[in-house]
Amino acid sequence: MIYVFALFLLTLLVITAVAIVRTENLFVAVMLTSIFSLLMAANFFILDAADVALTEAAVGAGVTTVIFLSALALTGDWEKPRPGGRTVALGTVGVLAMLLIYASFDKPRLGDPEAPVHQHVAPWYLEKTPEYMDIPNVVTAILSSFRGYDTLGEVFVVFAACIGVLFILGVKPARQTAAAPQPVSGLRHHLIPQVVGRLLVPFIVLFGLYVQFHGEYGPGGGFQAGAIIATGVILYALLEGEAEALRAVPRSVLLALVVGGALLYGAVGVVCMLKGGAFLDYSVLAADPVFGQQLGILVIEAGVGMAVCGALLSIFHAFAARESMT
Amino acid sequence: MTFMEHLPALQVVVPMLSAPLIVLLQPRGLAWAGATAAGLASFAIAIALAMAVLDGQTQVYAMGGWAAPYGIALEVDAFSALVLLLVTGAGAAALLAARVSVDRQIEPERQPLFYAAWLLGLAGLAGIVVSADAFNIFVFMEISSLASYILIAGGPDRRALPAVFKYLIMGTIGATFYLIGVGLIYMMTGTLNLADMQARIGDVVALNPILVAAGFITIGLALKAAVFPLHVWLPNAYTHAPHMVTVFLAACATKVALYVLIRFDSMVFQDRLSDHEFQFTLFALPLAVLGILVASSVAMFEGHLKRLLATSSVAQIGYILLGASFVSEAGITASAMHMFNHALAKGGLFLAVACLAFHFRDLRLSELGGAARRMPLTCAALVVCGLSLIGVPGTAGFISKWLLITAALESGLWGWSLVAVILVSSLMAVVYIWRIVEALYFQQASAEGDTSFAEAPLQLLLVTWAVALLNIFFGLFPHLPLALANGSAALLVGGAP
Numbered sequence: 001m002i003y004v005f006a007l008f009l010l011t012l013l014v015i016t017a018v019a020i021v022r023t024e025n026l027f028v029a030v031m032l033t034s035i036f037s038l039l040m041a042a043n044f045f046i047l048d049a050a051d052v053a054l055t056e057a058a059v060g061a062g063v064t065t066v067i068f069l070s071a072l073a074l075t076g077d078w079e080k081p082r083p084g085g086r087t088v089a090l091g092t093v094g095v096l097a098m099l100l101i102y103a104s105f106d107k108p109r110l111g112d113p114e115a116p117v118h119q120h121v122a123p124w125y126l127e128k129t130p131e132y133m134d135i136p137n138v139v140t141a142i143l144s145s146f147r148g149y150d151t152l153g154e155v156f157v158v159f160a161a162c163i164g165v166l167f168i169l170g171v172k173p174a175r176q177t178a179a180a181p182q183p184v185s186g187l188r189h190h191l192i193p194q195v196v197g198r199l200l201v202p203f204i205v206l207f208g209l210y211v212q213f214h215g216e217y218g219p220g221g222g223f224q225a226g227a228i229i230a231t232g233v234i235l236y237a238l239l240e241g242e243a244e245a246l247r248a249v250p251r252s253v254l255l256a257l258v259v260g261g262a263l264l265y266g267a268v269g270v271v272c273m274l275k276g277g278a279f280l281d282y283s284v285l286a287a288d289p290v291f292g293q294q295l296g297i298l299v300i301e302a303g304v305g306m307a308v309c310g311a312l313l314s315i316f317h318a319f320a321a322r323e324s325m326t
Numbered sequence: 327m328t329f330m331e332h333l334p335a336l337q338v339v340v341p342m343l344s345a346p347l348i349v350l351l352q353p354r355g356l357a358w359a360g361a362t363a364a365g366l367a368s369f370a371i372a373i374a375l376a377m378a379v380l381d382g383q384t385q386v387y388a389m390g391g392w393a394a395p396y397g398i399a400l401e402v403d404a405f406s407a408l409v410l411l412l413v414t415g416a417g418a419a420a421l422l423a424a425r426v427s428v429d430r431q432i433e434p435e436r437q438p439l440f441y442a443a444w445l446l447g448l449a450g451l452a453g454i455v456v457s458a459d460a461f462n463i464f465v466f467m468e469i470s471s472l473a474s475y476i477l478i479a480g481g482p483d484r485r486a487l488p489a490v491f492k493y494l495i496m497g498t499i500g501a502t503f504y505l506i507g508v509g510l511i512y513m514m515t516g517t518l519n520l521a522d523m524q525a526r527i528g529d530v531v532a533l534n535p536i537l538v539a540a541g542f543i544t545i546g547l548a549l550k551a552a553v554f555p556l557h558v559w560l561p562n563a564y565t566h567a568p569h570m571v572t573v574f575l576a577a578c579a580t581k582v583a584l585y586v587l588i589r590f591d592s593m594v595f596q597d598r599l600s601d602h603e604f605q606f607t608l609f610a611l612p613l614a615v616l617g618i619l620v621a622s623s624v625a626m627f628e629g630h631l632k633r634l635l636a637t638s639s640v641a642q643i644g645y646i647l648l649g650a651s652f653v654s655e656a657g658i659t660a661s662a663m664h665m666f667n668h669a670l671a672k673g674g675l676f677l678a679v680a681c682l683a684f685h686f687r688d689l690r691l692s693e694l695g696g697a698a699r700r701m702p703l704t705c706a707a708l709v710v711c712g713l714s715l716i717g718v719p720g721t722a723g724f725i726s727k728w729l730l731i732t733a734a735l736e737s738g739l740w741g742w743s744l745v746a747v748i749l750v751s752s753l754m755a756v757v758y759i760w761r762i763v764e765a766l767y768f769q770q771a772s773a774e775g776d777t778s779f780a781e782a783p784l785q786l787l788l789v790t791w792a793v794a795l796l797n798i799f800f801g802l803f804p805h806l807p808l809a810l811a812n813g814s815a816a817l818l819v820g821g822a823p
Binding site: 099100102103104105106107108115116117118119120121122124125128145146147148149150153154156157159160161163164166167168170255258259262263266267269270273276277278279280281282283 | 327332335339342343345346347349350387388389390391392395396397398433436439440442443446449453461462465466468469472473475476479480506510512513514515516517526530532533534535537538539541542
């Protein structure tokens, strides 16, 4: 039964992808990418990758759609027709697809317990996580401790993206925007979305906090939580206007969140070094290595959440500020 | 653990954690000073690591205390030590010289973000080089690519934006290809650690995914490394970037991608797949030869100084790939040496360009008349580095070209024709360097131009000359890079377990 549903979702995915390529209306394309992400999230969920599904839904379907729309507000809705056509691109994609299909002939069956990925490191993780960390969610254990250095790298990818947008869009300090008379923006005159939205915002933020602090037990963690909380604040900005959202969470706070989150994560690593362990070896943080691991995971997840939330909101505001300038 | 044991981790952590701190340093002088201090510290770490490697130790570091393949391992051997030296050296030297040039090109309130991006680029490149984990390499590739897009787009030249957009699209395709390849290998071996991959890939019976993975990884990294004909993003990106960014990136960015390509291919694929060495040669050799000849001839007719040098970089990447395509110890030695020497020569040339840019807004060759009279020291440094790029005896460039010719002769029947290619392209290099010299020394200054003596700021000039002198020093005493290059070759070709 689940296979039928997965097949249905994957077919929809292909149809959406073709539609994204075909359409010349960029607004439609953005909406379709949002649907694409939602379908993808459903697919991840069917494959039992709940952590990834959460991220894809919050970031792919939620935040990036808003950022794409803010970018569209700066440019235009229609794709410029290009001379030359798309035959070369189509040919390249066709060849690549054929190569990947060729590769998949020798692929282990989906869910095959004898597949190499289930034989080598995965059993070790499953066996050792209770012993070393004593937390139920092995995915969190892998992401934040066994391969914590990768996650630190990802936080710095987010950090780089954030400073890149701020640097290239050249957002000036808030002085000018504060002085200018604020036109009423947002959806203030639309009663129903406003009332419903206002009701939703606190629950979204609360859910974000739950995902943040429950990441060791269930699906979730800092990355998903940061994205969910950012979605809540962006919803608030859409309802009440960007200036109102900036009054609630000013730009300086956002920058402090990004910088603070990245530094917090790194600082945990450095403290581990100073206490005589390897970089990011949380076991040395407390007398009991298991508690040390748990403590380290908790703190770095907080750092991830801060950095992701601050970065997504900074990027959103950078586009919105650019919009109000023009 | 002792301080020395932490060095591989510190190599990445020091510049990476300095970046968020730099964002907070608002007065611009402070941001530059902080970034330069971090750059110099990582250069010092690279030197310490190289010394340790020369003593015969390979440094292995288990991140988080988890041994490979369960955790992520860092590993510094001769090859990584050599590339680390040139990455951090280029980063530190460009930062030392950068202040005056960056002050002219980037507004003061944006400078902290600029220097933060610079350090992230440095940390990303260093992270790729020290990593022994295929996925970790991807993560740091993302950091370094994002940082280089930011840096290139940062200048006052608006033409950088379309150039960087092209780079972004092609770079992302390259990184995605690499990731697809790593995913396929993971599917068949269940591991991400390179050494573990090497051990387990021999047991794989069904080879389709591995072969496709080898293709994706090679093409993806070749895109990142600007191997001909996947180089189209490079000339414009380097031409319109801020001058100091060009110095940094031209010296080391593409070489790191080549480093991963050579390491991945020789560690994981060449030992374990039958005929893979032959296939690799069949793929890399024609591209290298074409790249050398086509890019050199384009450079001969190029009218803009920066684009001329950027185009010549594509030809130099061809030399490095040519050495690797022999799959012999001599070939890898030549490749590694040429990475090092080309970084010195091209870094020095772009530093001299940054000096020229102080008094010549327009860097087209036709506008550079009388430059030698106004800026004699800059022009002399440019000539020294140009000679090294050509490969004149007594300069660093000669050593690697000599090694390359030796390796070509050893490679078999076609050796002589490859030697001819190297010689012809060196003659082409003479032509395009001569065109620069002609413009600087013998061209009439434009009538309304100022002809008084006006050198570049001392700080920038000193770094430029230091690099120029290093080109001569390593031409006369190439022992240090040569020892590391020989070590890399023995490791990658000779010492396969």
